[in-house]
Amino acid sequence: xxxxxxxxxxxLVEIDKVVSAEFQSCSELAVEVGESSYKQGGSLIAxxxxxxxxxxxxxxxxxxxxxxxxxxxxxxxxxxxxxxxTGANPSDLYRTIDVVQLDRAGNDVxxxxxxxxxxxxxxxxxxxxxxxxxxxESVVIACDYWEEAA
Numbered sequence: 001x002x003x004x005x006x007x008x009x010x011x012l013v014e015i016d017k018v019v020s021a022e023f024q025s026c027s028e029l030a031v032e033v034g035e036s037s038y039k040q041g042g043s044l045i046a047x048x049x050x051x052x053x054x055x056x057x058x059x060x061x062x063x064x065x066x067x068x069x070x071x072x073x074x075x076x077x078x079x080x081x082x083x084x085x086t087g088a089n090p091s092d093l094y095r096t097i098d099v100v101q102l103d104r105a106g107n108d109v110x111x112x113x114x115x116x117x118x119x120x121x122x123x124x125x126x127x128x129x130x131x132x133x134x135x136x137e138s139v140v141i142a143c144d145y146w147e148e149a150a
Contacts (some may be wrong), residue, residue, distance in 0.1 A: 006109065010102040013061060015117075016095040018071040024136065026099055027060040029112055029146055058120060058140050059097075065125060065135040072139050076122035093118045097141065098149065110148065117143040 015021045034051025075095075081087025094116045101110040121140035 004103070006101055007104070010104065010106075012100050012102065014098040014100065016097075018075070018095075020066070020069050020071065023061045023063040025060075025062045027058075029059060029099060029114075030057050031055070031146075032057065054145075056114075056143055056145050058142050059099075059114065059117075060138055060140050062136050062138040065137050072119065072137070073122060076119045076139070079119045097143070111150075112146050113149040114141070114143040114146040116145075117141050 011026060013021045013023050013026060032055050034053035034055070035048055036051040037046045037048045039046040075093070078087055079093055082090045082093055087093075095118070097114040097117045099112045099114070100108055101112075103109045118141070119139055120142045121138075123138045125135040125137045127135070
């Protein structure tokens with residue numbers, strides 16, 4: 001039975017309360033298990049074993065800039081206000097994010113759901129008077145964890 005490789009460019013991102021979540025790139029979704037090591041006296045080799053922590057590195061999303069799309073910037077402003085102590089309840093900032101792998105026909109193949117995600121960094125992108133390229137904005141998202149959704 002022939003199998004198809006998944007194309008990197010056939011994906012979409014869905015973010016709660018964000019109307020337009022069309023992105024040109026999404027960094028890898030990774031999980032890391034901490035490491036504990038010890039070495040007994042007289043031994044030259046350290047013994048390694050899984051530690052007690054599991055971390056999910058930040059996710060970076062990038063997309064073209066549109067003049068009428070401010071959902072991500074608004075989310076960042078809300079996160080800043082909470083950090084300054086002038087905003088709403090911090091739990092109101094958490095969103096669920098789905099990164100969806102699509103097949104060639106545009107059908108869902110795999111869905112990865114990120115829980116308790118919040119906007120950690122927002123960049124408007126650079127400006128360059130000598131360039132014909134379009135501007136791109138990026139957002140760094142932190143989340144507690146992710147898992148494959150059914």
